[in-house]
Amino acid sequence: MLTERQLLILKVTVDDYIQSAQPVGSNQLAKKPGITSSSATIRNELAELEGQGYLEKTHTSSGRIPSQKGYRYYVDHLLTPNPVPQQDIVQLRSVFEEKVTETEEIIKRSAGILSELTNYTSILLGPDIRKHVVKKLSIVPLSPGMAVAIIVTDSGHVENRVFSIPPDLDPSDIEKMVNILNERLIGVSLHDLHIRLEQETLALLRQHIERYGELFRTFKQALLLPRSDNVYYGGKLNILKQPDFHDIQKIRELMDVMEEGKHIPEILPIGAQGLQIRIGSENALAAMEDCSVITVSYDIGDEQMGSIAIVGPKRMDYRRIVSLLDYVSGDLSKELTRLFQGK
């Protein structure tokens, strides 16, 4: 469909546009190393590439910019991965140097470094905490009417909620309840927690605790309240650095989408394996039609843990980002597996 020369020209055009953000003309292309034809020949080829929908013009007599289809072809067929520079690796690995052993912290920092390195926005999606398994439950009374419930999971994640208790409750009742809960619920995933709570422990509680009703009701309620999930952003403000985003209205929409964690399922292809690239309108959200999102998944052992994404303009440096994400994904999988291999 496309000749060798057309492929070359397409590649160089996209590369140049990614670098310069300016429409690329035939004269510029003719000067590039690796291109031997004259500008006139290139013009013919450009016209052909435009005819086939790989390139576009911004106005009748402008240079060409890649179309959505052009970018797509570029990332699918023309992308030659280049190795991640040593200094990037050093920075990325600094996350593991320190004595930080909390998954959340590691992920959060990785997000920061990635955005710093790329000047784009990064989104790191942590493991689904609902899969985590209860390691220990406890209830700490605070004042006569209040207590805090704490759940520790096997991954070291700690969930806590304040809830109200009957003011004149016998402290030993709480102790009993905690014992029952721990006996029954250790090893249960957070996802199943409320079902098991209802099914198994309710009867036991009724049996042993006088005023189980009031206590249980608010406790259950506290555990059900959804909590912020584990999404971490790095460099949200990098959007403002991109010359591609100058319309303040667009920026607002875009940041709005990111601000509230709601739209994660639409931004990231959750569950997808390996590396995914979504260009422009391939994104589900209208606010992101001028963006590209590159995503990789990472995992601990055999289990998929989460995703890493970089959000940038369509004109993003695909080559660099792809290599970088590839590296980070592997590294994170390896290191986290090592940390939690006992799991």
Place this chain on the structure above:
Amino acid sequence: MLTERQLLILKVTVDDYIQSAQPVGSNQLAKKPGITSSSATIRNELAELEGQGYLEKTHTSSGRIPSQKGYRYYVDHLLTPNPVPQQDIVQLRSVFEEKVTETEEIIKRSAGILSELTNYTSILLGPDIRKHVVKKLSIVPLSPGMAVAIIVTDSGHVENRVFSIPPDLDPSDIEKMVNILNERLIGVSLHDLHIRLEQETLALLRQHIERYGELFRTFKQALLLPRSDNVYYGGKLNILKQPDFHDIQKIRELMDVMEEGKHIPEILPIGAQGLQIRIGSENALAAMEDCSVITVSYDIGDEQMGSIAIVGPKRMDYRRIVSLLDYVSGDLSKELTRLFQGK
């Protein structure tokens, strides 16, 4: 120093400019209700006000805008507080309607509502967690080499850190350690925690636990790691809504300052009582020289808890914000005191 009429004109000018964001001319002013003089007279007065430094011109033949001094005089002498509209009150109070009993959650939500109501950015500073007092300490082993330390404070705040432990540690040693820690450290403020840890418990631990050294070292280290303090932002993106901020560079600086919690001491007059207004360059940070910050403190019982701030353009609706913050401060103090009166 200023005549009655000049005061009136200054007030109306500032009001109009706050509302319209456009320089105010003598003809516009003459049409305002409450103003009886002709535009020519007003021109004289405007010239006088400009001479005294309360007003400025953007160019030789433009209308007037308030100067920093003008705003200052306005908020100090011309501001007539108006009651908070019922519907705002309803929205603000919705925070307490739900069964949310966590201070943090209440504060966080208040920040959200405030920014929604005002279209400005809100910053809510929670109580200094270092003043909180340890209610309970526990250590939960996760895997052979790791454990998580949990500290519950009297306010229901839960701090947790993962730390490494000797892989072959006797579980009973951990239990002993937790017992000693709880015996010695309950009632100690987080601020004093590490001192007391060193002074009182170290000797005891040495006495009772064989391998206290390794265990203690990483445990202490984990507790020392600083954690995000309790600052909550509402509507960071509202900055992008303000027509006063059109320079993308300025916006970036401003958001940068807010993104990292570092600059809180410079943004908010911490420790100040009552309502504070900082206009333009009265702010410590260069990035905020075009902003005004209105702050109030709130407290629980007699103890000062934190601050609430609204950040907007210099041309912000001082009247409305002052009333609003005044209300929120009182309301929050009242409700939080009620919640924690047992404290």
Place this chain on the structure above:
DNA sequence: TGTTAGCACTCTATGAGTTCGAGTGCTAAG
């Protein structure tokens, strides 16, 4: 003496007209 009408003046914002340059498409020659 304070107020006001009138008027010349200033400055910005807007839009039309020009020029410049980069780039194209087409044609004809190699």
Place this chain on the structure above:
DNA sequence: CTTAGCACTCGAACTCATAGAGTGCTAACA
């Protein structure tokens, strides 16, 4: 098939003129 040449197009930058809002000043008026 490739390339040189050329007419043409269009945006960006610049100039120029105009309209309009606003000022400051002066002189008349109450």
